[in-house]
Each structure stands twice: as structure tokens, then as C-alpha cells.
Amino acid sequence: MRLNWNDSSGPHQSYAVAYGPNRDSFIYGDPNVGNVTSYVVSSLNPGGNYCFYVQAQNGCRGGNPSNIVCTNQAGGVRVLGTSDNYNPLVDGIKESYGGEVLGASTELMGTAEVTYSKDKLPSGNRLDLDHSIIIPKIGVNFPIYRPQQIGDMLMVGHREVLLTTIDDRKVYYGHNGSDVFGGLFQLRVGDQIKTIDEGIENKYEVTETRLVNKTEVESLKAESDQIVLVTCSFTKPEFRIIVKASIK
Amino acid sequence: MKKYIVIVTILALVIGFYIFRNKPEVKLTDNKIVTEETRLQLPEGWTLSENGMVDVQFEKKVGSGIVPKIVFKKSTSQEAQNPAKYVDKLIAGAKSTVTSYKVVTDERTTADLGYLAIIKANYVNNKQKIEVSQRIYIIGEEVYTISGSYTGELGNEVDQIIEAVAKDKVGK
Numbered sequence: 043m044r045l046n047w048n049d050s051s052g053p054h055q056s057y058a059v060a061y062g063p064n065r066d067s068f069i070y071g072d073p074n075v076g077n078v079t080s081y082v083v084s085s086l087n088p089g090g091n092y093c094f095y096v097q098a099q100n101g102c103r104g105g106n107p108s109n110i111v112c113t114n115q116a117g118g119v120r121v122l123g124t125s126d127n128y129n130p131l132v133d134g135i136k137e138s139y140g141g142e143v144l145g146a147s148t149e150l151m152g153t154a155e156v157t158y159s160k161d162k163l164p165s166g167n168r169l170d171l172d173h174s175i176i177i178p179k180i181g182v183n184f185p186i187y188r189p190q191q192i193g194d195m196l197m198v199g200h201r202e203v204l205l206t207t208i209d210d211r212k213v214y215y216g217h218n219g220s221d222v223f224g225g226l227f228q229l230r231v232g233d234q235i236k237t238i239d240e241g242i243e244n245k246y247e248v249t250e251t252r253l254v255n256k257t258e259v260e261s262l263k264a265e266s267d268q269i270v271l272v273t274c275s276f277t278k279p280e281f282r283i284i285v286k287a288s289i290k
Numbered sequence: 291m292k293k294y295i296v297i298v299t300i301l302a303l304v305i306g307f308y309i310f311r312n313k314p315e316v317k318l319t320d321n322k323i324v325t326e327e328t329r330l331q332l333p334e335g336w337t338l339s340e341n342g343m344v345d346v347q348f349e350k351k352v353g354s355g356i357v358p359k360i361v362f363k364k365s366t367s368q369e370a371q372n373p374a375k376y377v378d379k380l381i382a383g384a385k386s387t388v389t390s391y392k393v394v395t396d397e398r399t400t401a402d403l404g405y406l407a408i409i410k411a412n413y414v415n416n417k418q419k420i421e422v423s424q425r426i427y428i429i430g431e432e433v434y435t436i437s438g439s440y441t442g443e444l445g446n447e448v449d450q451i452i453e454a455v456a457k458d459k460v461g462k
Binding site for chain 2: 128129130131132133134135137138139140141144147148149152153154155159161163164165166167192193194195197198199200217
């Protein structure tokens with residue numbers, strides 16, 4: 043942690059730096075950091091709370107302490123979580139995106155699986171253990187992930203079925219890998235889908251299946267009792283498979 | 291008698307000096323942003339936009355379109371103890387998550403202090419091609435990531451800031 047201050051106008055030979063875990067406890071410090079206006083305090087715990095002040099020293103006589111500044115409440119480096127699904131690369135792409143956020147993407151979710159891996163690859167999306175989707179016909183029984191966004195673009199995720207809300211309708215989407223939504227093309231009108239939302243079971247019946255261009259974002263519009271499922275076409279990368287199901 | 295008056299006067303002056311001399315005053319600099327910009331020698335137009343809960347973030351003022359941004363973050367992972375495998379996994383995860391993400395260069399070096407991956411890539415967002423320059427420094431389980439996103443020909447400026455942030459925050 044680097045501290046910067048203005049040079050004292052009064053007579054002084056050096057500065058002292060004091061710090062501690064809060065505004066009432068300055069248990070650490072250096073009584074003489076030299077006659078400088080900047081000092082790096084090292085050996086701090088990343089993410090920890092610290093408060094600092096600086097005091098000019100004139101011989102054995104100390105001046106009035108400076109104003110107190112604290113980390114974390116107002117600054118400092120935060121250490122991010124250690125979740126297995128955290129991906130610093132994806133997080134960096136997301137956080138450094140400086141495009142305008144319009145509130146809606148101009149394209150449907152891009153879900154084509156590009157990497158094969160036996161292990162789950164980290165995406166940074168949040169696992170929602172209170173929510174799952176079950177489609178008996180194609181062997182789907184997954185917990186749900188909540189997607190992050192880069193601007194208006196929803197992120198996908200390896201071996202993840204994601205849930206978002208568009209125009210108050212629930213939209214589930216995932217890669218077209220055989221272990222995610224790859225079997226969606228097999229669904230027909232009348233097939234059964236079940237969701238569990240915070241312990242409440244909801245049963246749906248497929249009412250519509252469509253193959254649409256990825257630019258047809260209006261195809262996600264649904265009736266108030268419907269959910270929408272989306273994945274990519276295997277054979278036509280520019281197209282998406284849309285399945286709509288109504289509550290029974 | 292005159293001798294005593296001189297001694298008393300000198301004593302009074304000495305005591306008065308110690309009583310009434312100015313206390314040294316000091317105030318911590320409020321304007322940290324200017325200090326950081328100057329200290330890091332940011333190229334023209336770049337500012338430190340965040341220095342807090344979202345860690346450290348720089349951006350360049352532009353008239354319209356995508357705002358070039360650079361973000362520094364620190365995280366931890368036990369998997370980072372095998373850094374080459376860990377970075378491979380992160381790249382594969384990024385490709386799976388941002389489906390148009392394409393890696394252009396992927397350079398790895400191992401130094402005494404840790405492992406460094408320099409990754410340049412691009413992806414498409416809202417029909418715009420976004421360039422991404424990223425560095426991952428791994429020291430034990432600590433992972434320092436510096437990411438810059440931009441459009442057009444700002445690659446040199448972005449890399450210059452990433453280099454300065456790396457020296458300042460990671461000590462490289």
C-alpha cells in the first residue's frame with residue numbers, strides 16, 4: 043500500500059507512519075520513514091482492512107497526526123474468491139469492456155461448443171443450487187447457472203445450462219454439446235419439461251420448436267405461461283434452435 | 291545586575307521558543323488520482339477511473355464508441371500451483387464462455403519469481419471486434435491479471451500501461 047502526502051510546512055526532520063486494523067487501533071508503524079512524502083507499507087494481508095496516518099517529526103517532538111485514510115472502505119486491492127468456476131481471464135474481458143450497454147443484445151446467445159474437455163472449464167458464472175431443469179426425453183437433469191454479461195452479451199459456460207429473464211420470460215440456454223442441450227433438436231410438441239425453482243416443481247409441455255437465424259432476437263418472445271429453451275444448430279452455426287413450452 | 295538581566299532574557303527567549311514554535315503539520319494527499327497518473331506515466335488521455343472495490347481500472351477518454359479500459363485484479367487458486375495447466379484451462383474456459391473469443395498470441399515465460407502468460411485475443415460483441423490484451427502473473431497460488439480491451443490501433447498504449455501496472459502492482 044502506497045501512501046502519499048503533502049510536505050509539512052512546519053519544521054521537521056522526518057515522518058512517522060502508523061497503521062492498524064481500524065480507526066481506533068494503530069498498533070503497527072514505523073517511527074522514522076525519512077524526510078519523504080511517499081511510503082510503501084508492505085506485508086499487509088491482501089483484502090484486509092487497514093487505517094493509516096502520518097505524523098511529521100521534529101526531533102523527539104511529533105506534530106499533529108494527519109487525517110486518517112482506510113483501505114477497503116475506500117480503496118485497496120480486493121482478493122477475489124477462490125470458487126472453482128472463477129476465471130480471471132473471462133472476468134478481465136468482462137470488466138475491461140467499455141462498450142455501451144443498451145439493455146438487449148442484437149443477437150441470440152452464441153452457444154456453439156468450441157472446446158472439448160472432460161473436466162468442467164471455469165466460466166465465472168454463478169451456480170444456483172435452488173434451481174434446476176429436467177427433460178426426461180433427452181436425459182437432461184442440470185442445476186442452473188446464472189450468466190454474467192459483457193455489455194449486453196450473455197456469457198455461456200462449459201457444461202452449464204443458464205437461466206436468464208428476457209421480457210419477464212424465463213430463457214434457458216446452453217451449449218449444444220451432447221452433455222448439455224445437444225439433444226434439444228429431438229424435442230417435439232407434447233414432450234415434457236420440469237423445472238425446480240426454490241423447491242417448487244413446475245411442469246411444462248413443449249408447444250413450439252423452431253430453427254431461427256441468430257439475428258431473430260424477437261423469436262424469444264413468449265406467452266406469460268411459457269419458458270424458452272435455446273441452443274445452437276450443429277449444422278448451421280448462424281442458426282439457433284428455439285423450444286417453447288407452456289405450463290401444464 | 292546587568293549580567294542577571296541578560297541571563298534571564300536569554301532564558302526567557304529559549305523557553306518561549308520551545309513553547310511557541312510551530313508544530314509541524316502534515317495532511318495526506320486527497321488527490322490520489324493525479325498522483326497515480328503522474329507516477330505511472332500514463333499516455334495522454336488515459337485516467338485512473340477506479341481505485342477501490344473493483345480494484346484498479348484505467349480508461350481513455352474517447353469521443354464515441356468503445357471506451358478503452360484496463361483492469362487489474364488479484365485472485366487466488368490452488369490450481370495455479372501448476373501454472374501452465376491452469377492457464378491452459380483458463381483459455382479453454384474463456385473460449386467456451388465467450389464463443390467468438392480467438393487467441394492471436396499466447397506467450398509463456400517462467401522466471402525465478404513466478405510464471406507469466408501474455409495473451410492477445412479478440413472477440414465480437416454487438417457486431418464490433420474487440421481486441422483484448424491480457425497478462426497473467428502467477429506466484430504460488432496468487433494470480434494477478436491485467437486486462438485491456440480496446441478497438442483500433444491502441445495496442446501500444448494499452449501494453450505500455452499494462453507494463454507500468456505490472457511493475458507497480460506485481461513488481462515485475
